Amino acid sequence: xxxxxxxxxxxxxxxxxxxKHNALxxxxxxxxxxxxxxxxxxxxxxxSKHPVNARKAFPLPWDNDETKEEKTTTQGTxxxxxxxxxxxxxxxx
Numbered sequence: 048x049x050x051x052x053x054x055x056x057x058x059x060x061x062x063x064x065x066x067k068h069n070a071l072x073x074x075x076x077x078x079x080x081x082x083x084x085x086x087x088x089x090x091x092x093x094x095s096k097h098p099v100n101a102r103k104a105f106p107l108p109w110d111n112d113e114t115k116e117e118k119t120t121t122q123g124t125x126x127x128x129x130x131x132x133x134x135x136x137x138x139x140x
Contacts, residue, residue, distance in 0.1 A: 080107055093130065 048064070056064070084105040091099045102110050 077107075077109060093127065 053061070084101055084107065087105050088099050088101040091104060
């Protein structure tokens with residue numbers, strides 16, 4: 048925002064701009080932590096006999112928000128042997 052734009056803003060306009068900026072920054076931060084959680088749970092599932100619930104294994108502060116529409120869980124299990132089998136298929140072996 049240029050100085051001229053800032054000087055021409057009303058307090059309400061500036062408040063709305065700051066609120067929007069903060070909301071976008073919050074989304075960016077949450078997306079990063081959600082990616083990290085998925086990575087951690089995916090690795091945990093490689094070595095687990097039972098599916099690992101992402102929210103229980105790696106809780107985040109916003110998990111209990113009522114605005115959250117769906118739960119993030121990782122289904123299924125993988126083993127090192129299964130991963131080798133999948134990689135062999137991908138490599139055409």
